Amino acid sequence: MANPWRGEVALVIDGHEQVLKLTLGALAELESTLGEDTLVGLAGRFESQRFSSRDIIALLEAGLRGGGGELPEGGLAQAEIAGGPMAAARAAAELLARAFTLPET
Template sequence: MANRLRGEISAMLDGRRWTLVLTLGALAELEDAFACEDINALVERFATGRLSARDMTRVIGAGLRGAGNAVTDEQVAEMTAPAGIAGFAAIVADLLKATFGDPEPEEAGGQEPKALVPA
């Protein structure tokens, strides 16, 4: 069972329940994948709300690997989710929320996101 206090989520993929978590290593993997210089740049990238199918594959793959599952992005790309693409988007949104928390109200209104760590 997923432990939300540790940033874990539970998700159905390919008819199976999986645990996902964005560990420090998984976040470093995503920094590389998205060519982000640091964690703040990664947060800003996600705050745009614009993710491609490839982006969702990378985030879900990193979350699965962060939880100790030996899966490749290619394997993730072949998986199915309840509700199709909307299901994948919901998994990514839930994982990012579990990792970074909810945005502050002013952030949700289109303002600049606050830095995750001081510059």
């Protein structure tokens, strides 16, 4: 079960609930992978709804690694995500938000 106070997000991938979390290392990797100079720029993509499917996959893959889950390289692109692309986009945006804010009580 995901703990929002730890920045965790739950997502069902291939029928199994996975806990995703962005670590500092994953955030640094995302800046490089997605071609953003700052995390503010990356967050801005999601806030202004200018994100791509590549952004979503990169965030979810980083979150999986940070949460201790593993999929083979490129495995997420072939995985079945419960709720489809909208659930994946929602989870990616939530991951990014939880990395920098406390959950609402």
